[in-house]
Structure formats: structure tokens, C-alpha cells
Amino acid sequence: MDISCERLPEIFNIAAYFIEGSLSRGHSERIAFYYRDETYTYRTVRSYVRRAATLLSELGLDREDRIAILLPDTPEFIFAFWGAIWAGAVPVPINTACSIDDIQYIIQNCRAKILLTSQEWHEKLTLGTEFLRDVLLVDGETPFLSRLDQTSEEATPSRTSPCEPAFWLYTSGSTGRPKGVVHMHSSMVVSAQRYGKDIVGLHENDITYSIAKMPFAYGLGNTLYMTMAVGAASVLSDAANAFDIIADLHRYQPTVLFGVPSTYASILAVKEMAPLETPRLRLCLSAAEQLPKTIWTRWLQAYGYEICEGIGTTELLHIFLSNRPGECQPGSSGFPVPGYEVEILDDQGYPVKVGEIGTLQVTGKSLMLGYWNRIEETRKVIYGNSIRTGDQYQCDAEGFFWFMGRKDDLFKVNGQWTSPFEIEEVLLQHESLLDVAIVPQTDAQEVLPYVVAFVTLKAGFTASSELEDGIRRFAKSRLPHFKAPKAIHFLDKLPRTPTGKIHRKALGTKLALVRAL
Amino acid sequence: MVMDTLKAILLELGIEESDVTETALLRKDLQLDSTETVQIALELKRRLGVNVKLEARQDMTLGHICDLVVQAMALNPA
CATH class of the missing domain: 3.40.50.12780 (ANL, N-terminal domain)
Structure with a gap:
């Protein structure tokens, strides 16, 4: 089956497609999601999504306008996300684990007209006023859900096209500010x-x-x-x-x-x-x-x-x-x-x-349209349909x-391409190690890079030179000699990017600091 | 005794001794993350032989953790 925006109907709204589709398939009384002690059926979701579409339109959120959603996984997130798309607008979810600085950047960068968040987050943020017109809160005096309860559910889906932007997701990238990834319906x-x-x-x-x-x-x-x-x-x-x-x-x-x-x-x-x-x-x-x-x-x-x-x-x-x-x-x-x-x-x-x-x-039909306002970076990664x-x-x-x-991440040691993951895999088998990150090191005395490990220990183990020796011996017995780490650095925690990946660049900086001591 | 053990665990996690009080909250006051709360539970199990599942949805004071440990010890005396 070929699924692409060219093959879908000329008028196509992804919120309506999923929500109306689920009802037409007889799923209206089935549970769509569980949240704490509550359950929400597909019929209830449809009702709240249409109310959200009505409310957002009444607040002046027009077609193609952005609404930023800064919330954990909650019913309000879902209703606002689908409601915005239903109304032809574009939701931009923001991860609550991002730094305040990045969150403020994203709200400004996507030019959100409305922000949906909690009181606690609202108090932490310094918001620009150039684009932002309204802040909706899920708690406080007039919570978002109670506003939806007072709104009609008459909204009909916006007559969007399958190839136009439906939502954005920000991706951290290994360097610089997050990039807005624009996806189609x-x-x-x-x-x-x-x-x-x-x-x-x-x-x-x-x-x-x-x-x-x-x-x-x-x-x-x-x-x-x-x-x-x-x-x-x-x-x-x-x-x-x-x-x-x-x-x-x-x-x-x-x-x-x-x-x-x-x-x-x-x-x-x-x-x-x-x-x-x-x-x-x-x-x-x-x-x-x-x-x-x-x-x-x-x-x-x-x-x-x-x-x-x-x-x-x-x-x-x-x-x-x-x-x-x-x-x-x-x-x-x-x-x-x-x-x-x-x-x-x-x-x-x-x-x-x-x-x-x-x-x-x-190459695939779910490829983004591009990074918002980052033409150079878009062109660097996209090659036609790939x-x-x-x-x-x-x-x-x-x-x-x-x-x-x-x-x-990949590096050459002893003239051979070496993957950090292969070495981390071996080290993780050591009884004391909880987490491992491998980086190459090159110092003034040795022009060729060699392998260094940053590690965290499981509970009950304490960093010591004896333990370091033991880990190095363990690695040497299981790896080609050039892949065995020459030094082990014990850390309380490995630096990670907001998406949970090991931040190897940060480890490189740490290494420079270690060497400077 | 329980508080002393908990204190020793927290000091090993790099928490300042002066911050370790009965009313200190794990997340808000001591800035402990999800991995560290699990680590505290594992250490309590290792040192005192108690199963205290330190869930992290609600922030918890050190005093409350001590109560949970005492209750767990009473249920399963060594």
C-alpha cells in the first residue's frame, strides 16, 4: 500500500482522520487512554478535541498559527494537540525536561500565539510578547479543562491538505539550539x-x-x-x-x-x-x-x-x-x-x-518538510526524498x-575504525559498572588516539585505583589491546543530552579538564 | 540508627552533611534525580535488608523515608 501525501485525499485533516475514523470503526466506547484513576473513551476524546478546536479558534488561533504545549503526558496535552490540528493550527509540544532557556527559545522561535502550560511553569518563564497573545493554564482559577467543558463542540475539521504542516517537534541536536522539525498531516x-x-x-x-x-x-x-x-x-x-x-x-x-x-x-x-x-x-x-x-x-x-x-x-x-x-x-x-x-x-x-x-x-514518506527557519541545516541533511x-x-x-x-562518535585507533559501543558493551559486563562511555583521547606525547572510559559504579562499589586496575584487566582480557581503555575515570553520573543520549562532547571537555589538572 | 544509615548513603551520593535533615525533600531540596532515588533504595536494601520502594512521583522527606524503613523492618525483623 502506498501511503503518501500525494495519494491521500486533497482535503485531509489528520486529527479528523484518526478521531472520526476510530468512531466509524465502532471504537467510540473503547478506552483511548488511561490517566491516573481515569479512563477516556474515544467518544470523550472526540468531544474534548472538538471543544478545544472551538476554544482555540475563539481565542484567535488561526490556520497555520502555532500553539506551544508545555505539559507532561496528560489529557489536556492530547485535547490541545488534536484540537489545534482539527482547527487547522499547528501544535508544538515542548518537553518539560528541557532547560528553561531552551523552553523560552522554542516558544519564541516557533512564534507561538498561545501557550498551554501549568501555573508552576508559567511562573518560571520569562515570555516575550512579540508573538504570544494568550497563556492557557491547566490549573488555577480557570483550568483549561473547565473552559473546554463550557465550550461547544460544534467545530468542523479545517479543510487542510495532506502535504501542509500539521505539527512540529523540536529536536535537541548535538550542538546549538533545538531545531523545529516540521511534519505534514x-x-x-x-x-x-x-x-x-x-x-x-x-x-x-x-x-x-x-x-x-x-x-x-x-x-x-x-x-x-x-x-x-x-x-x-x-x-x-x-x-x-x-x-x-x-x-x-x-x-x-x-x-x-x-x-x-x-x-x-x-x-x-x-x-x-x-x-x-x-x-x-x-x-x-x-x-x-x-x-x-x-x-x-x-x-x-x-x-x-x-x-x-x-x-x-x-x-x-x-x-x-x-x-x-x-x-x-x-x-x-x-x-x-x-x-x-x-x-x-x-x-x-x-x-x-x-x-x-x-x-x-x-528514504520514506514520513520525512519532514524541513527544519523551521534553518535552511542551511535542512539542505545539509536532505537529499531529494532522502x-x-x-x-x-x-x-x-x-x-x-x-x-x-x-x-x-566513531574514531580510529591503531588505524582501525572503532565504535565506542563495542567497548562499552564489554565493560558493562564488569560487575561493578552501571554506565560506561568511551571516548578517544590524544595527548601531546602520543599522537595516535587511545581509548578512555568514563564510568559510574553500581551501589556497593567505591572508586579506587585497585578497582580501576581490575576494570582495565577485565577489558584487556576481552578486547583487542588497542581497544582496551588505558584510563578509567570514575564519575557520579554521565552527562546526557535532554533525550538521554550520552553527551560525548561534554565528556571531551571533562577530559580536557582532567588533563589540565 | 536508620537516619544514620540514610545519612551515610546520601553523603556518598555527594550531598552536603548540613543539608541532611528530617524535613529535607529528596527532589526539591537535595536535587536527587530518578536514578539516585533508586540507588538509595538499593543501598537501604543492602545495608539494612529492607525493601523500600522509593517511588519518585511524590517528593519525599528524609523523615518519611526513615518511617518507611522502620515499618519495613517491623514487618520483616532480621
Whole structure:
């Protein structure tokens, strides 16, 4: 089936497509999502979405105007997101884990006319007045929901086109300010069909639970629209640590868990204290960061589930490379999701041979329109209908794709391309290590780079020169000598980007500081 | 005794001794993140043999954690 904006009807509104579609398929009384002790049916969602569309229009939010949504995963988020699209406007979700500085930048950069947030956040922000006309609050004297209750639900869907902007998602990028990724109305249809239905096999009896929140492209698909496409339910969670997540999983008994590597590691770490009991769970998935094989194996041993890993990007909205349930190759990203063409290219843009490392190029119908107001960066990554993600990959003879690091993570040691992940994987098997990040170091005495490890320790272990020696001996016994770290630096915590990936540039700075001492 | 153990764990996490009070909140006052709250629970289990699942949705004072530990010890005396 070809799903592209060219093949969809000329008048196409993605909010109406999913919401009216779910009702016409007889899902009106089915639960669309769980939030704390409450449940919301598809009929209720439709009612509130139409009310939100009416209210936002009354407040002067016109077609193509932006509304910034700075909220955790809540019903208000969902009603405002779909309500804005229903009205032809463009929602811009903002992750509440971003820095205040970045949040203010995003609100200004997207020229939001309305901001929906909480009192607590509103008090923390210094907001410009050039574009922003209204701030709606979910709490306080006139909460957003009570305003919706007083609004009519007569709004008809805006007659938008499948190829026009529907929503933006900001992506952190490894340097500089976040970039607004502009997606079309058609993008969600593609991801919901290609990954949600074809790979995950989502169906109306599923309940999904996502660790990634909705302002992330991964979380948006897992919680908001992939379930809606089939009449399934999702859980809106405010879990803050592994114990919260386990409590949620026990309470809601989801059938599909969309996880991230660090969560699987945390749940495993507390297994003795809080063993998981999820008899209805049928599938565990992972994305956002490379899943170490060690965690994959330990999860299988502990709970009997394989973790089906994939990779996606905000620019392509969701996952385009994925393992297949029941046929996982641990440590690999799997192979292309139907509808996506994935190639590995050399520096000249030609496909590399099997087993060689190159740059990932992906062609798919969920590709963004571009980065808002960043033409140079857009043109740097988009090649016709394709995008070069900046990830370095190799493909084996069986067609499995293996992540070898970001383009700027990969380094040469002893004249050979070396992936930090391969070394981290080995070190993580050491009994004392909780988290590991590998970076290359070059100092004045040695022109050739060598490997350095930054590590955090599990509870009960203390940093010492004896332990450092032990870890180095452990690595040497399992790795080619040039890949074994020459130095181990103990940290309380590894620096991470807002999306949870290891911030290798920050570690490089740390290394410079260590050397300066 | 419980507070002394909790204090020792917090000091190892880099918290200043003067900040460790019964009314101090884990997140708001001590700035502990989700990983660190789990780490405290694991350390309490290791040192005192108690299962105290420190959920992080609601911020918790150190005094409250001590109460939870005492209750857990009473249920499962060593």
C-alpha cells in the first residue's frame, strides 16, 4: 500500500482522520487512554478535541498559527494537540525536561500565539510578547479543562491538505539550539501503518505503555496516534523512576512496552526488590539509544522477553529500521521497516560493500518538510526524498543493520575504525559498572588516539585505583589491546543530552579538564 | 540508627552533611534525580535488608523515608 501525501485525499485533516475514523470503526466506547484513576473513551476524546478546536479558534488561533504545549503526558496535552490540528493550527509540544532557556527559545522561535502550560511553569518563564497573545493554564482559577467543558463542540475539521504542516517537534541536536522539525498531516499515517501495524502488530485490544513522553517523536507515536489508528489504548504516565514505572506496569497491565535502554537497565537493577509481574505483556521494544547486548540478554533471562530494538529519528517521525518480534538479533537495529529504503553510503555518496561502515541514508514518506527557519541545516541533511541521519552503520550478509556510532562518535585507533559501543558493551559486563562511555583521547606525547572510559559504579562499589586496575584487566582480557581503555575515570553520573543520549562532547571537555589538572 | 544509615548513603551520593535533615525533600531540596532515588533504595536494601520502594512521583522527606524503613523492618525483623 502506498501511503503518501500525494495519494491521500486533497482535503485531509489528520486529527479528523484518526478521531472520526476510530468512531466509524465502532471504537467510540473503547478506552483511548488511561490517566491516573481515569479512563477516556474515544467518544470523550472526540468531544474534548472538538471543544478545544472551538476554544482555540475563539481565542484567535488561526490556520497555520502555532500553539506551544508545555505539559507532561496528560489529557489536556492530547485535547490541545488534536484540537489545534482539527482547527487547522499547528501544535508544538515542548518537553518539560528541557532547560528553561531552551523552553523560552522554542516558544519564541516557533512564534507561538498561545501557550498551554501549568501555573508552576508559567511562573518560571520569562515570555516575550512579540508573538504570544494568550497563556492557557491547566490549573488555577480557570483550568483549561473547565473552559473546554463550557465550550461547544460544534467545530468542523479545517479543510487542510495532506502535504501542509500539521505539527512540529523540536529536536535537541548535538550542538546549538533545538531545531523545529516540521511534519505534514500525512506523516503520522505512514508511521502508524508501517511501524505500528506492520511491525508491532498493534490491534484494538492492546494497551501501550511508553517510557518516552509525547514531545519526543518516539513517545508521540507510542502513546498518541499509533494506538488511535487501531482503536487501542495507551497509558499517560507521570512515572519518575524505575519503581514508579514498575508500579504503573502492575496497575495498567499493558500488552506492549515501548522502552528505552536505561529503563530496562533500571528495572533489572531493582529486580530483587520489585520483580515485574506483567502476564498480559506480549512485546517489549526499545529505541532512542543503542541497546547493549548485555541488557538484552539479562532482560530475556530475567523475564523471558526479547527486546525488539529499532531506530528512528524525529526527522522521519518514527522507526524505520527494526528487529522483528521473534527474530531479534541482539545488538542490531534490525532491517528496514516496509516502506522505507535504507542505504549505507561512503563519503562520495556511493553504497558501501557488505560489512563496511558508512553513513545511513533513509528514504520514506514520513520525512519532514524541513527544519523551521534553518535552511542551511535542512539542505545539509536532505537529499531529494532522502535524509542522511548522521548515523554510522554497517550491514551484515544477512541484511541486519548494526549501529557503529554517530558520525562524530566513531574514531580510529591503531588505524582501525572503532565504535565506542563495542567497548562499552564489554565493560558493562564488569560487575561493578552501571554506565560506561568511551571516548578517544590524544595527548601531546602520543599522537595516535587511545581509548578512555568514563564510568559510574553500581551501589556497593567505591572508586579506587585497585578497582580501576581490575576494570582495565577485565577489558584487556576481552578486547583487542588497542581497544582496551588505558584510563578509567570514575564519575557520579554521565552527562546526557535532554533525550538521554550520552553527551560525548561534554565528556571531551571533562577530559580536557582532567588533563589540565 | 536508620537516619544514620540514610545519612551515610546520601553523603556518598555527594550531598552536603548540613543539608541532611528530617524535613529535607529528596527532589526539591537535595536535587536527587530518578536514578539516585533508586540507588538509595538499593543501598537501604543492602545495608539494612529492607525493601523500600522509593517511588519518585511524590517528593519525599528524609523523615518519611526513615518511617518507611522502620515499618519495613517491623514487618520483616532480621
